[in-house]
Amino acid sequence: MTSQPLQKVDHSALKANQYFIISLGVLAFVFNQPILAAFVALMMGLGTVLKKPGFGFIYTSLLKPRGWMKPDVLDDNPEPHRFAQFVGFLFMAGGSAALFLGSAVLGWTLVWIVVALASLNAFGGFCVGCAMYYWLVRLNVPGFGKQPPTGTFPGMKPKAGAAA
Structure with missing residues (x-):
């Protein structure tokens, strides 16, 4: 397989997205709000279609401009991150559907x-x-x-300058 050029990926945007998925998923469970889990699924699905982190807009419009999160731009492949978000969307959408259909154990298990x-x-x-x-x-x-960036274990965050 030929090596393909890596792209610049801001891992802070990915991390902010994960923080919101975690926070809203936990809040959905604590307050027993399947609609909140469905909202997270929707945002993950939209993010996948738009090829961006679903909650990335909060990072770019609020967290980064105020200096609350600093960019962490690394040479990486965006495709695996989009695939991961899509798989998360499938689980979260399945969990939301199960909750709305009355299967709380299955629904909350998928959300968790x-x-x-x-x-x-x-x-x-x-x-x-x-x-x-x-x-x-x-x-x-x-x-x-x-392929993963050179010197990076598949699934691990690449080190700065690892693919240089």
Whole structure:
């Protein structure tokens, strides 16, 4: 497989997105508000379609301009992050649907899976959806073709300058 050029990816925008997914998912559970889980699913779905973090607009319009979060721009592939957001959308949408259909255990389990995986990424630097993307590359699944940045374990956040 040929090496493809990496793009600039602001990992602070990704992290802000994860923080909002985590916070709103937990609030949805605490206050038993399936509509809030559905809103998170909607934002994740829109973000996937628009090829941006679903809650990234909060980072670009509020957090970054006020200096509350600093950019963390790294050479990376945006495709695995979009794939991870899409998988999260599927789980969150499935969880929301289950909640609205009266299956609380299934619904909240799916919501908490998204919260847990977003937390692993935000606080641990490991993106399970990104790792899944790179596994699909290794299996030669059509549509999955990007390699992780040089010297980066698949799913881990690249180190600054690692791909230089």
